[in-house]
Amino acid sequence: MLSLIVAYDKNKSIGQENTIPWRIKKDMLRVKELTTNQTIIMGRKTLDSIGRALPNRINRVLTRDKSSLSHYKNIEVYSDDTILENIETDKAFIFGGGAIYSMYIDKCDEMFITEVDTIVEADTKFPDFDLNEWELVSRQEFTKDAENEFDFAFIHYKRKRGL
Numbered sequence: 001m002l003s004l005i006v007a008y009d010k011n012k013s014i015g016q017e018n019t020i021p022w023r024i025k026k027d028m029l030r031v032k033e034l035t036t037n038q039t040i041i042m043g044r045k046t047l048d049s050i051g052r053a054l055p056n057r058i059n060r061v062l063t064r065d066k067s068s069l070s071h072y073k074n075i076e077v078y079s080d081d082t083i084l085e086n087i088e089t090d091k092a093f094i095f096g097g098g099a100i101y102s103m104y105i106d107k108c109d110e111m112f113i114t115e116v117d118t119i120v121e122a123d124t125k126f127p128d129f130d131l132n133e134w135e136l137v138s139r140q141e142f143t144k145d146a147e148n149e150f151d152f153a154f155i156h157y158k159r160k161r162g163l
């Protein structure tokens with residue numbers, strides 16, 4: 001099962017200057033809950049923005065320059081699509097950023113999206129996708145509070161099959 005996890009705003013923006021431009025604690029907890037004990041697949045820039053491998057997950061990273069990542073511990077480094085092969089966990093999550101979502105969205109079976117109810121300044125976007133290809137499994141709405149900067153929704157889509 002290949003899954004994808006992302007948080008984007010109303011314009012499908014996901015990042016600005018290699019950071020995520022909002023603080024939604026509940027989203028961070030959801031990411032942790034869904035991906036712990038699973039494999040996460042990310043681009044080198046996303047790893048740099050996090051600054052370390054995320055614990056209790058297999059961290060796979062895509063780069064054209066493997067040597068540039070030698071200072072990181074607990075990562076598996078790839079330079080091509082073999083990053084999707086021989087997954088040993090139940091699920092693998094496409095974890096971002098923009099380049100990696102664009103490369104692999106068409107291979108994903110499901111998407112966990114956090115839609116943040118704002119429009120931020122951004123330099124990185126999630127790729128456009130055709131909603132007709134996806135079946136809504138669930139959608140939960142939340143209101144902003146002290147720990148969650150904007151209203152947001154958790155959305156789960158599964159790819160429609162056999163139509």
Ligand SMILES: NC(=O)c1ccc[n+]([C@@H]2O[C@H](COP(=O)([O-])OP(=O)(O)OC[C@H]3O[C@@H](n4cnc5c(N)ncnc54)[C@H](OP(=O)(O)O)[C@@H]3O)[C@@H](O)[C@H]2O)c1
Nearest residue numbers: 006007015018019043044045046063064096097098099100
């Ligand atoms: N909102 C969210 O849910 C979310 C999630 C994740 C990330 N983000 C944000 O997204 C932004 C980063 O996204 P991004 O698109 O700039 O970078 P990215 O997708 O994280 O990483 C891009 C890097 O991946 C490597 N790469 C890409 N295509 C490759 C290929 N075909 N073969 C080998 N390596 C390849 C290259 O690394 P090298 O340059 O080392 O060769 C490239 O520079 C940040 O702002 C981050 O905070 C947001």
